[in-house]
Amino acid sequence: MPELRIENLTKRFKNETVLDGVSFTVAEGETTILFGPSGAGKTVLLRCIAGAVDPEEGRITIGGNDISDVPPEHRGIGMAFQNFALFPHMTAFDNIASPLTARRWSREKIQEGVEQVAKLLKIGHVLSHPPRALSNGQKQRTALARALAASPEILLLDDPLRNVDAKLRFEMRLELPRLLADQGATVIYVTQDYKEAMALGDRIAVLSGGRIAQIGTPEDIYRRPASVEIARHFGDPTINLLDVVPEKDGGGVFTRLSDQRVPLDSGLEAAVGRDCVLGLRPEALRFSDSPDGIPVEIEAETPFNEKTVTLVVTARKREILISRPAGTAAPGSGTARIEVDATDALLFDRATQERIAPQHRGGGKSEAAA
Numbered sequence: 001m002p003e004l005r006i007e008n009l010t011k012r013f014k015n016e017t018v019l020d021g022v023s024f025t026v027a028e029g030e031t032t033i034l035f036g037p038s039g040a041g042k043t044v045l046l047r048c049i050a051g052a053v054d055p056e057e058g059r060i061t062i063g064g065n066d067i068s069d070v071p072p073e074h075r076g077i078g079m080a081f082q083n084f085a086l087f088p089h090m091t092a093f094d095n096i097a098s099p100l101t102a103r104r105w106s107r108e109k110i111q112e113g114v115e116q117v118a119k120l121l122k123i124g125h126v127l128s129h130p131p132r133a134l135s136n137g138q139k140q141r142t143a144l145a146r147a148l149a150a151s152p153e154i155l156l157l158d159d160p161l162r163n164v165d166a167k168l169r170f171e172m173r174l175e176l177p178r179l180l181a182d183q184g185a186t187v188i189y190v191t192q193d194y195k196e197a198m199a200l201g202d203r204i205a206v207l208s209g210g211r212i213a214q215i216g217t218p219e220d221i222y223r224r225p226a227s228v229e230i231a232r233h234f235g236d237p238t239i240n241l242l243d244v245v246p247e248k249d250g251g252g253v254f255t256r257l258s259d260q261r262v263p264l265d266s267g268l269e270a271a272v273g274r275d276c277v278l279g280l281r282p283e284a285l286r287f288s289d290s291p292d293g294i295p296v297e298i299e300a301e302t303p304f305n306e307k308t309v310t311l312v313v314t315a316r317k318r319e320i321l322i323s324r325p326a327g328t329a330a331p332g333s334g335t336a337r338i339e340v341d342a343t344d345a346l347l348f349d350r351a352t353q354e355r356i357a358p359q360h361r362g363g364g365k366s367e368a369a370a
């Protein structure tokens, strides 16, 4: 399957610049998640790739070939939309078969192709139904089946699970990676759900302000977010953000919370004395018996299925969320102490909101390898 390359793509509607020099590459057979808030331009970008919208500037290549002058139907692209876009007067079978019919496949081949993909998506029993007789989850799967049936080289999936219920979304999150891998297609998958992004993406491209704010593996985005905004979007409960000014002494780089030292990566020397934001993931904090721990008051505790989240406040009235696996013990109420693991602390410049990456001189551990 071919590589898909987007180069410097710009799209304006009247005075609004929706895409502003977007560039990224999806390697062959890879699933890249396009992640961004509502209105970020995700659908517009997919429509540019599919040929439904013409960009003002930039280039799109598939397998190295510029597709600007290739009509949509000859681009080898399959698309599934968030609103299903099923033909209302056709059965589920005919909807799924429509790209194959358009290619004038034989009746036997169409039958075989539709049944195969319907079986994979567990909608074989509703193929004779019209869309109005399908549940949202079945409509969703029918739309996806139609996109998959044609075995396109490039698959564009626009938030395909947005309208399905939580149970089905959970199941599909588990099943889709295998399904997409089996297809072997090069995939762009749009979602606003960070868990879906982390579960399904080989890589995640974050679209913000018309530009790609960061692209990387799910682990890159989670552990090394480029900005406060990205750090906030990825994580539940959301990351703790605390204004700090890092310091340095013989013991290394550190900052203080309630007069207790929070050690920071030694490569963060450039941040010493600067106004920063400390980012602490709730799961990077733990309760501690150590006298060096940060003293806090426990305010409230919320059990979820797989974890328990505790809200604490420091002596300076800073609120912090801590999460721990469900069933593990913690101080019940009143006063406690918490500890931070230096390797998990993130530091952002308060003015630019961008992350300050640790610098290790002399061939030390590099950021990418950390």
Ligand SMILES: Nc1ncnc2c1ncn2[C@@H]1O[C@H](COP(=O)(O)OP(=O)(O)OP(=O)(O)O)[C@@H](O)[C@H]1O
Binding pocket: 013, 018, 036, 037, 038, 039, 040, 041, 042, 043, 044, 045, 192
């Ligand atoms: N045909 C059009 N004419 C004018 N403006 C448009 C057109 N299509 C999209 N836009 C504008 O482009 C911007 C991006 O829209 P788009 O649908 O791509 O966002 P999105 O990231 O997909 O959002 P969502 O997650 O809510 O679907 C919006 O401000 C939208 O109003």
